[in-house]
Amino acid sequence: MRYLSLLALLTFGALADNHESVVAQKADAIESQVIQWRHHFHQYPELSNREVKTAAYIEKYLRELGLDVTTGVAMTGVVGVLDSGKPGPVVALRADMDGLPVLEDNDLPYRSRERGEFNGNDVPVMHACGHDTHMAMLMGAASILVDMKDQLRGQVKFIFQPAEEGSPEGERGGAEVMVEEGVLKNPDVDAIFGLHISADTDVGKVRWREGGIMAAVDPFKIVVKGKQAHGAYPWLSVDPVTTSAQIIMALQTIVSRELKLIDDAAVITVGAIHGGNRSNIIPMEVEMVGTIRTLNEQAREHIYEALPRKVKGIADSMRATAEVTLPLDYNYPITYNDPALMKKMLSTLNRTAGEENVINSKPVTGAEDFSFFQEEVPGVYLWVGGKPLDVKPEDAPAHHTPEFYVDDSGMKLGVKLLTNLTLDYMQQH
Ligand SMILES: [Zn+2]
Ligand SMILES: [Zn+2]
Numbered sequence: 001m002r003y004l005s006l007l008a009l010l011t012f013g014a015l016a017d018n019h020e021s022v023v024a025q026k027a028d029a030i031e032s033q034v035i036q037w038r039h040h041f042h043q044y045p046e047l048s049n050r051e052v053k054t055a056a057y058i059e060k061y062l063r064e065l066g067l068d069v070t071t072g073v074a075m076t077g078v079v080g081v082l083d084s085g086k087p088g089p090v091v092a093l094r095a096d097m098d099g100l101p102v103l104e105d106n107d108l109p110y111r112s113r114e115r116g117e118f119n120g121n122d123v124p125v126m127h128a129c130g131h132d133t134h135m136a137m138l139m140g141a142a143s144i145l146v147d148m149k150d151q152l153r154g155q156v157k158f159i160f161q162p163a164e165e166g167s168p169e170g171e172r173g174g175a176e177v178m179v180e181e182g183v184l185k186n187p188d189v190d191a192i193f194g195l196h197i198s199a200d201t202d203v204g205k206v207r208w209r210e211g212g213i214m215a216a217v218d219p220f221k222i223v224v225k226g227k228q229a230h231g232a233y234p235w236l237s238v239d240p241v242t243t244s245a246q247i248i249m250a251l252q253t254i255v256s257r258e259l260k261l262i263d264d265a266a267v268i269t270v271g272a273i274h275g276g277n278r279s280n281i282i283p284m285e286v287e288m289v290g291t292i293r294t295l296n297e298q299a300r301e302h303i304y305e306a307l308p309r310k311v312k313g314i315a316d317s318m319r320a321t322a323e324v325t326l327p328l329d330y331n332y333p334i335t336y337n338d339p340a341l342m343k344k345m346l347s348t349l350n351r352t353a354g355e356e357n358v359i360n361s362k363p364v365t366g367a368e369d370f371s372f373f374q375e376e377v378p379g380v381y382l383w384v385g386g387k388p389l390d391v392k393p394e395d396a397p398a399h400h401t402p403e404f405y406v407d408d409s410g411m412k413l414g415v416k417l418l419t420n421l422t423l424d425y426m427q428q429h
Helices: 002-043 052-064 131-147 175-180 240-257 297-317 339-353 371-376 408-428
Strands: 068-073 077-083 090-096 115-118 121-124 155-161 191-202 206-208 211-214 216-225 266-275 285-294 321-325 335-337 358-360 379-387
Touching (some): 002 052, 002 408, 052 068, 052 131, 052 155, 077 131, 090 131, 090 408, 131 155, 131 191, 175 371, 191 371, 191 408, 206 339, 216 240, 266 297, 285 297, 335 339, 335 371, 339 358, 339 379, 339 408
Parallel strands (some): 090 191
Antiparallel strands (some): 115 121, 211 335, 216 285, 216 321
């Protein structure tokens, strides 16, 4: 009895070790292929909701792997399902597909010369956020997981998502629409993993955070209405300009005086203000628009209550009226790493990257529409390093700029992470 259980323990230990070293070997073997895929995607980027050739390229490969493939999800999205044939959980892995209207500025042999149309304008197109690497890494992980099918339980859903950067005017798209179209159903997803390449994180390192890792985005509009008068006779007016000035300053005190800033950062920005048309007229109306960024739900709810309160209180005190639209058009939830799932998967990060390469990260106030998946099912979103080691973080060109650069060598860790997260999740559930 004792002998048997010891043997079982040893066998299990050997298997567990085995899958990581097997994954590492397979990631080595497929690395040059992953790099080729990435160079192809990089050279031929397409804009949000226009990822037609990109989708066809992915579809072809997923079919070659023998996956059950669905296309046209949220316009150009591609979803492949790998069924192990054994009962078990459904793990989803997600990569985004879109490039940006940016003119690439470098001498790379695979540099983009593509152009596209965005909101009626002819624009250059570049993978200036690294989504080319995301697709290549996920294809690499799909290849390895198909190879290791006999070690899987349950199913893996490979989600290639369009329009992460936002749809063109008059269109919807991205993760939100994929969710609406049922991408997390049939088979129903139990957990989802995604990652973003990072231009200022060293190659070989992975950054994680429990809870809010990227912010919610809530755009707003405020219209302040007063009474028009000659600029020389302000007592005859109700002045929406001075009222707006007070409102803008008061909004800043929501973050600085009302939120518990030691928990998480938050931002309220007024990005545009319009009112009046000449120096000697006090106008009837001022309009402003802005954005709110929050990293936890309490802060988000607090601002939803506080912003209209401040606006109304100040407008009342100035005898003006004000209308608040919150949220204005589309908003994104918080990219929120489910604490229980994050805790559980941390050991996968440590074993895959090596403990010294796993960084408990600060959050960022940018946003990511992966958050729509995480609203439906527990999910973990990570950053994987793409910065060459000899470049200082402060010298690394930022995402969305013409000089943006991430190194091919960063992708191997991403491939291994996606694969091991899937295998470990299946082993634990
Ligand atoms: Zn981006
Ligand atoms: Zn991005």
